[in-house]
Amino acid sequence: MALTLTKGNEAIAEGAIHAGCRFYFGYPITPQNDIPEYLAREMPKIGGTFIQAESEIASINMVLGAAAAGARVMTSSSGPGVSLMQEGISYLAGSELPALVVYISRIGPGLGGIAPTQGDYKQVTSGGGHGDYYTIVLAPASVQEMFSLTIKAFELADKYRNPAVLLCDAILGQMKEPVEIGPRPDFKDISLPDKPWALNGNAGRKSNLIKSLYLGDGEMEVQNWMLFDKYNKMKQEDTYFETTDVDDAELLVVAFGSCSRMAQTGIDMAREQGMKVGMLRPISLFPFPEKAVAELSARIPKVLVVEMNTGQMYKDVKVNLDRAADIHLYARPGGGLPTPDDVLEEIKKIY
Numbered sequence: 001m002a003l004t005l006t007k008g009n010e011a012i013a014e015g016a017i018h019a020g021c022r023f024y025f026g027y028p029i030t031p032q033n034d035i036p037e038y039l040a041r042e043m044p045k046i047g048g049t050f051i052q053a054e055s056e057i058a059s060i061n062m063v064l065g066a067a068a069a070g071a072r073v074m075t076s077s078s079g080p081g082v083s084l085m086q087e088g089i090s091y092l093a094g095s096e097l098p099a100l101v102v103y104i105s106r107i108g109p110g111l112g113g114i115a116p117t118q119g120d121y122k123q124v125t126s127g128g129g130h131g132d133y134y135t136i137v138l139a140p141a142s143v144q145e146m147f148s149l150t151i152k153a154f155e156l157a158d159k160y161r162n163p164a165v166l167l168c169d170a171i172l173g174q175m176k177e178p179v180e181i182g183p184r185p186d187f188k189d190i191s192l193p194d195k196p197w198a199l200n201g202n203a204g205r206k207s208n209l210i211k212s213l214y215l216g217d218g219e220m221e222v223q224n225w226m227l228f229d230k231y232n233k234m235k236q237e238d239t240y241f242e243t244t245d246v247d248d249a250e251l252l253v254v255a256f257g258s259c260s261r262m263a264q265t266g267i268d269m270a271r272e273q274g275m276k277v278g279m280l281r282p283i284s285l286f287p288f289p290e291k292a293v294a295e296l297s298a299r300i301p302k303v304l305v306v307e308m309n310t311g312q313m314y315k316d317v318k319v320n321l322d323r324a325a326d327i328h329l330y331a332r333p334g335g336g337l338p339t340p341d342d343v344l345e346e347i348k349k350i351y
Contacts, residue, residue, distance in 0.1 A: 007173075011143045018182075022048035034174075036050070069200055073099050078106045083128075089101065102166045116172075118309045125137055137164070150166055158193045160234060167285060239284050244264065249276050252297065253279050262338050270348075297324075302326045
């Protein structure tokens with residue numbers, strides 16, 4: 001298969017088309033504007049629908065409507081925009097509706113800036129809106145993964161009837177790399193799951209009802225425990241991560257997304273100097289690779305978490321550590337980027 005030099009944001013947009021997404025609703029915000037720009041051009045060519053809504057709030061509610069009708073649908077935004085979408089995302093989760101939210105992170109809090117960051121980790125992994133819910137969260141580390149994990153996110157959203165988030169940052173969104181994409185499939189050849197629960201207007205069957213409001217005595221408790229069981233099933237069946245050089249490691253570095261690439265180069269440099277360092281890269285941030293953290297830290301005595309925030313993933317790593325492991329944090333918030341040399345120096349301090 002031929003490789004195509006592709007920008008990260010455009011790889012996501014093309015991945016959505018390959019996944020059978022034919023509905024996009026969104027509102028412009030840097031640094032994700034390449035996605036709606038691409039889909040505004042390409043969706044009409046394939047019989048799809050592109051609407052630039054009047055706001056992020058309008059966008060996510062359009063997504064909810066299309067999802068309720070059984071469509072594969074997506075939106076994309078960045079920090080302030082996704083914050084505005086939180087009520088709608090909570091409604092999607094509460095109504096058990098599959099959809100994709102692409103999140104290209106910029107600096108926060110507030111309007112912040114347009115440089116890359118991982119400061120939105122907690123917002124997407126802990127249920128940023130109200131209530132007991134989670135979104136599926138996948139974190140690519142390459143332009144190739146931005147394409148392939150977009151397709152995977154749609155599949156998982158449909159599997160669990162749950163909103164999914166693809167969490168990236170401005171580095172990956174603007175980066176260009178060779179990507180295996182292949183010819184665009186015909187929509188009729190794309191295998192989409194049956195959705196008997198959808199509000200599709202079909203006559204001759206019992207009417208469907210999609211809601212997130214339960215007012216009967218004890219109804220909401222039953223609903224919350226049902227959702228809880230679904231999230232546990234996600235943990236059992238769809239937790240994704242990657243490890244490198246862990247077999248003989250004496251120090252484990254944990255990092256995700258673009259940060260993991262810089263950390264991996266620092267690890268390679270440490271290996272060249274005789275230090276036995278390995279890497280755990282979470283790919284699914286929810287469900288988080290809890291079991292992998294526990295098992296690896298049971299035999300690797302030191303752990304270094306590297307991330308582009310003040311230590312948000314660090315807390316998830318720490319709570320799942322084997323008690324004997326010694327954990328450290330190297331954090332760069334507010335657009336600060338950890339270089340491979342920085343990571344190497346941190347490794348030297350604690351090795």
